[in-house]
Amino acid sequence: MIPEVEKICNDIRAMRIQGAREVAKTAFRALNMEAQATEAVHTQELLSDLLETADELASTRPTEPMLRNSLRYAFSQIKKNKPSDIIEFKEIMAHEEKVFLKNLDLSISAIAEYGAKEIRPGSTVLVHCHSHTVVAILRRTQELDKDVRVICTETRPRYQGRITARELVEAGLDVTMVVDSAARLMLEQEKVETVLVGADAVTSRGDLFNKIGTSMIALSAYETQIPFYSAAELYKFDPATLWGQMEKIEERDPAEVFNANEIPGLKIRNPAFDVTLAKYITAYITEMGIVPPQGVISMVYNKMGIENPMNNKR
Ligand code: RI2
Numbered sequence: 547m548i549p550e551v552e553k554i555c556n557d558i559r560a561m562r563i564q565g566a567r568e569v570a571k572t573a574f575r576a577l578n579m580e581a582q583a584t585e586a587v588h589t590q591e592l593l594s595d596l597l598e599t600a601d602e603l604a605s606t607r608p609t610e611p612m613l614r615n616s617l618r619y620a621f622s623q624i625k626k627n628k629p630s631d632i633i634e635f636k637e638i639m640a641h642e643e644k645v646f647l648k649n650l651d652l653s654i655s656a657i658a659e660y661g662a663k664e665i666r667p668g669s670t671v672l673v674h675c676h677s678h679t680v681v682a683i684l685r686r687t688q689e690l691d692k693d694v695r696v697i698c699t700e701t702r703p704r705y706q707g708r709i710t711a712r713e714l715v716e717a718g719l720d721v722t723m724v725v726d727s728a729a730r731l732m733l734e735q736e737k738v739e740t741v742l743v744g745a746d747a748v749t750s751r752g753d754l755f756n757k758i759g760t761s762m763i764a765l766s767a768y769e770t771q772i773p774f775y776s777a778a779e780l781y782k783f784d785p786a787t788l789w790g791q792m793e794k795i796e797e798r799d800p801a802e803v804f805n806a807n808e809i810p811g812l813k814i815r816n817p818a819f820d821v822t823l824a825k826y827i828t829a830y831i832t833e834m835g836i837v838p839p840q841g842v843i844s845m846v847y848n849k850m851g852i853e854n855p856m857n858n859k860r
Contacts, residue, residue: 548583551576558606565678570616573603581639608794609819611747611784653779653833654682661831662686669739670695675757676706677744679777685717695720697732703802730766741767745778749787752824752839764826773828783846
């Protein structure tokens with residue numbers, strides 16, 4: 547692997563690059579960088595080098611199907627186009643990177659449009675962590691002069707809520723930050739009308755894997771009858787869950803939480819994500835429209851142009 551790609555892997559692991567879609571975009575770029583820098587002579591040799599690089603990239607964040615799906619897409623295009631030599635191989639990779647990134651831009655714009663329509667002018671929205679997709683929706687509400695107020699959690703232990711806060715304040719929104727455990731109180735005190743979070747993974751049952759703490763907020767929203775939305779590109783769908791495989795929850799370095807040496811004998815755990823069951827989710831905001839959790843699979847089949855196998859079962 548070239549040093550630039552090794553550095554990218556480290557940056558993703560250390561969350562210097564964060565947010566599922568940014569991670570997926572960067573991984574695709576890294577794969578292309580590796581292809582362009584190759585000294586391989588035969589296409590087969592380059593393909594196996596890229597498979598190794600892809601394995602390394604995919605292992606950086608275990609709970610990120612969008613990362614894996616983006617790499618899969620790259621290999622599917624190579625397979626489809628059957629490059630006859632290294633030059634053609636490189637051209638395909640460079641072209642596909644452009645296509646992939648352009649499609650992601652189109653998707654996020656569509657999600658921003660759908661999402662912004664769903665938010666009532668003058669209302670208050672509660673968000674958790676930092677999601678480029680959620681920020682895009684809220685920026686769009688601002689362009690539409692919807693005068694939306696935002697409550698954002700700080701999001702321990704990595705404080706991604708601060709990124710959200712900065713981006714939204716810069717976009718001109720009225721933003722208030724609270725500690726994560728204040729979310730329940732804020733829902734009522736601040737008369738929140740919508741809870742809006744991003745997505746790391748969506749399963750075949752429509753369950754959502756997102757930043758740790760999301761499921762507690764979803765339960766509170768359910769209890770207080772406040773609609774709970776997740777802004778999720780269909781690339782967040784994990785096809786492995788169709789066959790019953792469980793999404794892995796990334797467990798990060800305990801030092802992100804606290805220096806355990808200060809209290810000898812103390813154990814610390816640092817799960818990065820949790821699961822919000824479909825029944826607590828009002829809908830997913832996707833690039834193909836707003837759908838209830840049970841509808842995500844049909845959308846995925848639609849987008850990928852795959853016939854839903856269940857349609858043929860009589
Ligand atoms: P976009 C983030 O994870 C959050 O959990 C967020 O909801 C999700 O990625 C999706 O983000 P982390 O990378 O794809 O901060 O919308 O661990 O940017």
